[in-house]
Amino acid sequence: MTKTFSAAAASFLFSRKWLTLVLLLPALAMAAEINLSGESRVRYLPDSARLQFTITAEHPDASQASAQVRETMARWRDGIADVRDQLVDYSDAAVNLYQRQLPVRSANEKRETVAVASQTISFEVHNLELINPLLDEAQALGIQYHLGPQQFFHSREAELQRQALAGAIADARSRCEFAAGELGMKCGKVKTLNIQDGYRPGPVMMAEARMGAADTVSEVGPRELTASVSATFELR
Structure with a gap:
């Protein structure tokens, strides 16, 4: 009788351990994540x-x-x-x-x-x-x-685009580190990264080329390249 009870108790305890592990699996599989955007601007003069x-x-x-x-x-x-x-x-x-x-x-x-x-x-x-x-x-x-x-x-526009993209990624990670710190956590590795809208060159202030009285260029103004990304980070 004692042996039968002990075997039943052991079986019950073993089943509870498996049940607890099964219940924990979804929580372990779904690590905390955060989705953030980042943006960067690079100003330059056309050459x-x-x-x-x-x-x-x-x-x-x-x-x-x-x-x-x-x-x-x-x-x-x-x-x-x-x-x-x-x-x-x-x-x-x-x-x-x-x-x-x-x-x-x-x-x-x-x-x-x-x-x-x-x-x-x-x-x-x-x-x-x-x-x-x-x-x-x-x-x-x-x-x-x-x-x-x-x-x-600009003759090195591709290099400027990479610089803007690097700045956008760094901005997204900086925001992740700030948000994680506020939650008492740490920003982990990137899970997904999407570049949004590519690179958007645009004028700064007025027109880039101002024409003088003799229809010649008297001034070439600055421009900006804007890059933006959307990234998903792990939080740990």
Whole structure:
């Protein structure tokens, strides 16, 4: 009788231990976690620009329109000869030729057609001091161009992006360490990390390029790269 009772008691105690362990397993599996965001901004001054110019000529005779464009292109090439080796990814594609109809002033007027020849020039400059002499040359030859803030960039932008991302990750961890300290815990390893919206370049203050009275660049302002992340940390 005693042996039977002892065996039953041992079996009961063994079952309770397993039951306790089973009940603890979900708690052990679900360690404390915290999800936080981090953000970082890197301010910089652009040191490069992408430029595009267009030579255009119109004439009733297509060959004359093309000849005018070729003549202007030859003068342009002569004018930039001293700095040509500093123009990165330079391209001046072949002449593009098409026709357009001139507007009429009255219904009885005959609609005329002219030939339009154009040639596009594009390149990058990694020395912003070259911009104004190039704009002066284009203006002297009647070459069309547009220069806006979006055309300015930094030649080491990829490095700046990594710097902003590193700052965003460090910001997220710093917030985790603060929150964990307030809870009497410690910030553990990262479980998940998501980069939100990539990198968002944007102007600081006013426009990056201010045009002077002679349509030349007088000032290039600062920009910012913003990186943000969302991270899940373990708390222990």
